[in-house]
Amino acid sequence: MRQSLDTIIIPTSGRGLVEITDRLQERIAASGIVRGLANLFLRHTSASLLVQENADPAVREDLERFFARLVPDGDALFRHQDEGPDDMPAHVRTALTAVSLAVPVEGGALALGTWQGIYVWEHRRQGHRREVMLHVLGER
Known part of the structure:
Protein backbone atom coordinates (compact mmCIF):
# COMPACT_ATOMS: atom_id res chain seq x y z
CA MET A 1 0.00 0.00 0.00
CA ARG A 2 1.34 3.43 -0.99
CA GLN A 3 0.25 6.93 -0.13
CA SER A 4 0.79 10.45 -1.32
CA LEU A 5 0.04 13.74 0.45
CA ASP A 6 -0.10 17.03 -1.38
CA THR A 7 -1.42 20.57 -0.91
CA ILE A 8 -3.00 22.31 -3.87
CA ILE A 9 -3.43 26.10 -3.81
CA ILE A 10 -6.61 27.31 -5.52
CA PRO A 11 -6.97 31.05 -6.14
CA THR A 12 -10.58 32.17 -6.38
CA SER A 13 -11.91 35.41 -7.83
CA GLY A 14 -14.90 35.69 -5.53
CA ARG A 15 -18.16 33.85 -5.05
CA GLY A 16 -18.61 30.95 -7.44
CA LEU A 17 -17.35 27.50 -8.37
CA VAL A 18 -13.78 26.81 -9.52
CA GLU A 19 -13.25 23.43 -11.16
CA ILE A 20 -10.16 21.65 -9.86
CA THR A 21 -10.63 18.21 -11.46
CA ASP A 22 -7.69 18.50 -13.88
CA ARG A 23 -5.30 19.70 -11.17
CA LEU A 24 -6.30 16.77 -8.97
CA GLN A 25 -5.92 14.32 -11.85
CA GLU A 26 -2.39 15.60 -12.51
CA ARG A 27 -1.37 15.12 -8.88
CA ILE A 28 -2.90 11.63 -8.73
CA ALA A 29 -1.09 10.61 -11.93
CA ALA A 30 2.18 11.95 -10.51
CA SER A 31 1.68 9.88 -7.34
CA GLY A 32 1.88 6.67 -9.37
CA ILE A 33 -1.11 5.22 -7.49
CA VAL A 34 -3.39 3.41 -9.93
CA ARG A 35 -6.07 1.97 -7.63
CA GLY A 36 -7.20 3.33 -4.29
CA LEU A 37 -8.91 6.30 -2.72
CA ALA A 38 -8.39 10.05 -3.00
CA ASN A 39 -9.34 12.01 0.11
CA LEU A 40 -9.71 15.76 -0.27
CA PHE A 41 -9.94 18.26 2.57
CA LEU A 42 -10.48 22.02 2.20
CA ARG A 43 -8.81 23.95 5.01
CA HIS A 44 -11.37 26.77 5.28
CA THR A 45 -14.73 27.65 6.87
CA SER A 46 -16.12 29.93 4.17
CA ALA A 47 -15.69 27.73 1.08
CA SER A 48 -16.53 24.12 0.28
CA LEU A 49 -15.80 21.14 -1.96
CA LEU A 50 -18.41 19.85 -4.34
CA VAL A 51 -18.89 17.11 -6.92
CA GLN A 52 -21.14 18.59 -9.56
CA GLU A 53 -22.00 18.57 -13.27
CA ASN A 54 -19.20 20.02 -15.38
CA ALA A 55 -20.98 20.20 -18.75
CA ASP A 56 -23.58 22.96 -18.46
CA PRO A 57 -22.51 26.16 -16.67
CA ALA A 58 -26.19 26.92 -16.00
CA VAL A 59 -26.12 24.25 -13.28
CA ARG A 60 -23.47 26.19 -11.35
CA GLU A 61 -25.31 29.47 -11.90
CA ASP A 62 -28.55 27.90 -10.64
CA LEU A 63 -26.79 26.59 -7.53
CA GLU A 64 -25.45 30.05 -6.79
CA ARG A 65 -28.90 31.64 -7.23
CA PHE A 66 -30.47 29.01 -4.97
CA PHE A 67 -27.94 29.62 -2.20
CA ALA A 68 -28.34 33.40 -2.57
CA ARG A 69 -32.04 32.93 -1.84
CA LEU A 70 -31.47 30.39 0.93
CA VAL A 71 -28.69 32.29 2.76
CA PRO A 72 -28.73 35.95 1.69
CA ASP A 73 -25.90 38.35 2.49
CA GLY A 74 -26.69 40.90 5.19
CA ASP A 75 -29.55 38.90 6.72
CA ALA A 76 -30.51 40.54 10.05
CA LEU A 77 -30.60 37.05 11.60
CA PHE A 78 -26.79 36.98 11.73
CA HIS A 91 -20.04 30.00 7.03
CA VAL A 92 -23.64 28.77 6.76
CA ARG A 93 -23.14 27.81 3.11
CA THR A 94 -20.07 25.80 4.12
CA ALA A 95 -22.00 24.09 6.92
CA LEU A 96 -24.70 23.07 4.42
CA THR A 97 -22.21 21.60 1.94
CA ALA A 98 -18.88 19.84 2.64
CA VAL A 99 -15.19 20.49 3.19
CA SER A 100 -14.09 16.90 2.51
CA LEU A 101 -14.65 14.35 -0.24
CA ALA A 102 -13.55 10.78 -0.87
CA VAL A 103 -13.36 9.64 -4.50
CA PRO A 104 -12.18 6.24 -5.75
CA VAL A 105 -9.07 6.09 -7.93
CA GLU A 106 -9.08 3.58 -10.78
CA GLY A 107 -6.56 3.38 -13.61
CA GLY A 108 -4.54 6.19 -12.06
CA ALA A 109 -7.42 8.67 -12.29
CA LEU A 110 -10.43 9.82 -10.33
CA ALA A 111 -13.33 7.42 -10.97
CA LEU A 112 -15.83 10.21 -11.69
CA GLY A 113 -18.99 9.86 -13.74
CA THR A 114 -19.22 11.21 -17.27
CA TRP A 115 -20.49 14.68 -16.35
CA GLN A 116 -18.92 15.01 -12.89
CA GLY A 117 -16.24 17.48 -11.88
CA ILE A 118 -14.78 18.50 -8.54
CA TYR A 119 -15.09 22.13 -7.50
CA VAL A 120 -13.99 24.53 -4.81
CA TRP A 121 -17.05 26.64 -4.09
CA GLU A 122 -16.01 30.07 -2.89
CA HIS A 123 -18.73 31.54 -0.66
CA ARG A 124 -17.14 34.95 -0.06
CA ARG A 125 -17.58 37.89 -2.44
CA GLN A 126 -13.83 38.61 -2.45
CA GLY A 127 -11.30 36.24 -3.95
CA HIS A 128 -9.18 34.11 -1.65
CA ARG A 129 -6.28 31.66 -1.74
CA ARG A 130 -7.78 28.28 -0.80
CA GLU A 131 -5.83 25.17 0.22
CA VAL A 132 -6.96 21.67 -0.68
CA MET A 133 -5.16 18.77 0.96
CA LEU A 134 -5.04 15.70 -1.28
CA HIS A 135 -4.25 12.34 0.33
CA VAL A 136 -4.15 9.39 -2.06
CA LEU A 137 -3.91 5.88 -0.65
CA GLY A 138 -3.65 2.78 -2.78
CA GLU A 139 -1.63 0.48 -4.99
CA ARG A 140 0.87 1.23 -7.74
Whole structure:
Protein backbone atom coordinates (compact mmCIF):
# COMPACT_ATOMS: atom_id res chain seq x y z
CA MET A 1 0.00 0.00 0.00
CA ARG A 2 1.34 3.43 -0.99
CA GLN A 3 0.25 6.93 -0.13
CA SER A 4 0.79 10.45 -1.32
CA LEU A 5 0.04 13.74 0.45
CA ASP A 6 -0.10 17.03 -1.38
CA THR A 7 -1.42 20.57 -0.91
CA ILE A 8 -3.00 22.31 -3.87
CA ILE A 9 -3.43 26.10 -3.81
CA ILE A 10 -6.61 27.31 -5.52
CA PRO A 11 -6.97 31.05 -6.14
CA THR A 12 -10.58 32.17 -6.38
CA SER A 13 -11.91 35.41 -7.83
CA GLY A 14 -14.90 35.69 -5.53
CA ARG A 15 -18.16 33.85 -5.05
CA GLY A 16 -18.61 30.95 -7.44
CA LEU A 17 -17.35 27.50 -8.37
CA VAL A 18 -13.78 26.81 -9.52
CA GLU A 19 -13.25 23.43 -11.16
CA ILE A 20 -10.16 21.65 -9.86
CA THR A 21 -10.63 18.21 -11.46
CA ASP A 22 -7.69 18.50 -13.88
CA ARG A 23 -5.30 19.70 -11.17
CA LEU A 24 -6.30 16.77 -8.97
CA GLN A 25 -5.92 14.32 -11.85
CA GLU A 26 -2.39 15.60 -12.51
CA ARG A 27 -1.37 15.12 -8.88
CA ILE A 28 -2.90 11.63 -8.73
CA ALA A 29 -1.09 10.61 -11.93
CA ALA A 30 2.18 11.95 -10.51
CA SER A 31 1.68 9.88 -7.34
CA GLY A 32 1.88 6.67 -9.37
CA ILE A 33 -1.11 5.22 -7.49
CA VAL A 34 -3.39 3.41 -9.93
CA ARG A 35 -6.07 1.97 -7.63
CA GLY A 36 -7.20 3.33 -4.29
CA LEU A 37 -8.91 6.30 -2.72
CA ALA A 38 -8.39 10.05 -3.00
CA ASN A 39 -9.34 12.01 0.11
CA LEU A 40 -9.71 15.76 -0.27
CA PHE A 41 -9.94 18.26 2.57
CA LEU A 42 -10.48 22.02 2.20
CA ARG A 43 -8.81 23.95 5.01
CA HIS A 44 -11.37 26.77 5.28
CA THR A 45 -14.73 27.65 6.87
CA SER A 46 -16.12 29.93 4.17
CA ALA A 47 -15.69 27.73 1.08
CA SER A 48 -16.53 24.12 0.28
CA LEU A 49 -15.80 21.14 -1.96
CA LEU A 50 -18.41 19.85 -4.34
CA VAL A 51 -18.89 17.11 -6.92
CA GLN A 52 -21.14 18.59 -9.56
CA GLU A 53 -22.00 18.57 -13.27
CA ASN A 54 -19.20 20.02 -15.38
CA ALA A 55 -20.98 20.20 -18.75
CA ASP A 56 -23.58 22.96 -18.46
CA PRO A 57 -22.51 26.16 -16.67
CA ALA A 58 -26.19 26.92 -16.00
CA VAL A 59 -26.12 24.25 -13.28
CA ARG A 60 -23.47 26.19 -11.35
CA GLU A 61 -25.31 29.47 -11.90
CA ASP A 62 -28.55 27.90 -10.64
CA LEU A 63 -26.79 26.59 -7.53
CA GLU A 64 -25.45 30.05 -6.79
CA ARG A 65 -28.90 31.64 -7.23
CA PHE A 66 -30.47 29.01 -4.97
CA PHE A 67 -27.94 29.62 -2.20
CA ALA A 68 -28.34 33.40 -2.57
CA ARG A 69 -32.04 32.93 -1.84
CA LEU A 70 -31.47 30.39 0.93
CA VAL A 71 -28.69 32.29 2.76
CA PRO A 72 -28.73 35.95 1.69
CA ASP A 73 -25.90 38.35 2.49
CA GLY A 74 -26.69 40.90 5.19
CA ASP A 75 -29.55 38.90 6.72
CA ALA A 76 -30.51 40.54 10.05
CA LEU A 77 -30.60 37.05 11.60
CA PHE A 78 -26.79 36.98 11.73
CA ARG A 79 -24.75 38.75 14.42
CA HIS A 80 -21.30 37.61 13.19
CA GLN A 81 -20.21 40.14 10.56
CA ASP A 82 -16.53 40.59 11.42
CA GLU A 83 -15.52 40.58 7.75
CA GLY A 84 -18.67 42.07 6.24
CA PRO A 85 -22.25 41.13 5.36
CA ASP A 86 -21.15 37.99 3.45
CA ASP A 87 -19.16 36.61 6.41
CA MET A 88 -21.76 34.55 8.30
CA PRO A 89 -23.67 33.54 5.15
CA ALA A 90 -20.39 32.06 3.85
CA HIS A 91 -20.04 30.00 7.03
CA VAL A 92 -23.64 28.77 6.76
CA ARG A 93 -23.14 27.81 3.11
CA THR A 94 -20.07 25.80 4.12
CA ALA A 95 -22.00 24.09 6.92
CA LEU A 96 -24.70 23.07 4.42
CA THR A 97 -22.21 21.60 1.94
CA ALA A 98 -18.88 19.84 2.64
CA VAL A 99 -15.19 20.49 3.19
CA SER A 100 -14.09 16.90 2.51
CA LEU A 101 -14.65 14.35 -0.24
CA ALA A 102 -13.55 10.78 -0.87
CA VAL A 103 -13.36 9.64 -4.50
CA PRO A 104 -12.18 6.24 -5.75
CA VAL A 105 -9.07 6.09 -7.93
CA GLU A 106 -9.08 3.58 -10.78
CA GLY A 107 -6.56 3.38 -13.61
CA GLY A 108 -4.54 6.19 -12.06
CA ALA A 109 -7.42 8.67 -12.29
CA LEU A 110 -10.43 9.82 -10.33
CA ALA A 111 -13.33 7.42 -10.97
CA LEU A 112 -15.83 10.21 -11.69
CA GLY A 113 -18.99 9.86 -13.74
CA THR A 114 -19.22 11.21 -17.27
CA TRP A 115 -20.49 14.68 -16.35
CA GLN A 116 -18.92 15.01 -12.89
CA GLY A 117 -16.24 17.48 -11.88
CA ILE A 118 -14.78 18.50 -8.54
CA TYR A 119 -15.09 22.13 -7.50
CA VAL A 120 -13.99 24.53 -4.81
CA TRP A 121 -17.05 26.64 -4.09
CA GLU A 122 -16.01 30.07 -2.89
CA HIS A 123 -18.73 31.54 -0.66
CA ARG A 124 -17.14 34.95 -0.06
CA ARG A 125 -17.58 37.89 -2.44
CA GLN A 126 -13.83 38.61 -2.45
CA GLY A 127 -11.30 36.24 -3.95
CA HIS A 128 -9.18 34.11 -1.65
CA ARG A 129 -6.28 31.66 -1.74
CA ARG A 130 -7.78 28.28 -0.80
CA GLU A 131 -5.83 25.17 0.22
CA VAL A 132 -6.96 21.67 -0.68
CA MET A 133 -5.16 18.77 0.96
CA LEU A 134 -5.04 15.70 -1.28
CA HIS A 135 -4.25 12.34 0.33
CA VAL A 136 -4.15 9.39 -2.06
CA LEU A 137 -3.91 5.88 -0.65
CA GLY A 138 -3.65 2.78 -2.78
CA GLU A 139 -1.63 0.48 -4.99
CA ARG A 140 0.87 1.23 -7.74
